[in-house]
Amino acid sequence: MPEWPPTGRDALLARAREYARTVDIDVDPDALSWEVSERAKRRAGACRYDPATGEVTIRLARRAADAFSWNEFARVVRHELVHAWEYREFGEAGHGPRFRAQADRLDVTTTCPTFAAARLRLRCTDPACDWRADRHRAAATVTEPERRRCGRCGSRYEVEHVASGETWRTAAGYRGARERIEEW
Secondary structure, eight states: OOOSSOSSHHHHHHHHHHHHTTSSSSOOGGGSEEEEESSOSSOSEEEEEETTTTEEEEEEEHHHHHHSOHHHHHHHHHHHHHHHHHHHHHSOOOSSHHHHHHHHHTTOOSSOOOOSOOSEEEEESOTTOOOEEEESSOOHHHHOGGGOOOTTTOOOEEEEETTTOOEESSHHHHHHHHHHOSOO
């Protein structure tokens, strides 16, 4: 077994493409474009489709390769190959029933694992509910939590900035936290 993680982007792409050739899915890995992202901080892989040209590109995160074992990274490659198959066959891709059927067959989940610690955590305020969700960005679920509800019981939730422990339940609370937290 070759060294993992490989050094250099060419070696990483070669390893991913070589592995992709062994995956039992109707996609020619050599007909895809392959890229390495040196900037990605959360997403281990992505699959892009250009409907004008039909080109499908799989982008793999260097940081994910460095953080994951080969088996974990191979799952990312399989996950993105399912998206590539969907784009090639149907001109669209998602995580619906068609994706799930292929993902189950290839032993991958509908989401790629993260390789970075979450910066923010949503937590239900109902003591009887243990719902939590991690977030990396300050999207509306973080900036306007009063407009959303717990994913399990429908109660309100609070947002925690993990590093500082600061919490809020409203847009005003978010704005105040942003002003107080130096290392966002």
